[in-house]
Amino acid sequence: MAWQVINREIAAAPADGKPLLTEEVKAKIARFFPKYETRRAVLIPALHVVQETFGNVSYQAMKEIGEFLAVPPSEVLDTMSFYSHFWTGDRGRKVIVVCRSLSCQVMGHEALLEALRRHLAISEHETTPDGQWSLMTEECLGACEHGPCMLINERLHAKVRPDDVARILADPNCDKE
Numbered sequence: 001m002a003w004q005v006i007n008r009e010i011a012a013a014p015a016d017g018k019p020l021l022t023e024e025v026k027a028k029i030a031r032f033f034p035k036y037e038t039r040r041a042v043l044i045p046a047l048h049v050v051q052e053t054f055g056n057v058s059y060q061a062m063k064e065i066g067e068f069l070a071v072p073p074s075e076v077l078d079t080m081s082f083y084s085h086f087w088t089g090d091r092g093r094k095v096i097v098v099c100r101s102l103s104c105q106v107m108g109h110e111a112l113l114e115a116l117r118r119h120l121a122i123s124e125h126e127t128t129p130d131g132q133w134s135l136m137t138e139e140c141l142g143a144c145e146h147g148p149c150m151l152i153n154e155r156l157h158a159k160v161r162p163d164d165v166a167r168i169l170a171d172p173n174c175d176k177e
């Protein structure tokens, strides 16, 4: 898989200059220390904690995670940018995840992705200006026989054709089971 392209225009520090990683957030990360041999090994759990807390992992957060775990910030960025799960900017209220694995690929995932890009006027790993939608791809969503598949938040949509996109996205409950 390809590394995600990072938007380097995102502000590196919070406007008020205060650290993002409060003692409470650090304590949540520190709970993983006994389970790993080194602090460095806690990097991925730390990224999860930060994203769950703030909704994304900003550059300031990456710098502070690096300081807390004694890992160079470049390594935090390297790890973080490898996983499409982590976001440097804000995610939309509804996150669309299109499967990019083989079965869905064969069944037309690229045409589906293109229809979504056109409909929302955003690219992969971007969010619409109104904060409603984000678009991303991930490996197998576990419904290979029903490709091409996509998730909208927790709801799986199977056998989605490009022509279905407008109808599905117009449904206010498209992200609910």
Ligand code: FES
Pocket: 099, 100, 101, 102, 103, 104, 105, 140, 141, 142, 143, 144, 145, 147, 149
């Ligand atoms: S290959 Fe798409 S859900 Fe498994």
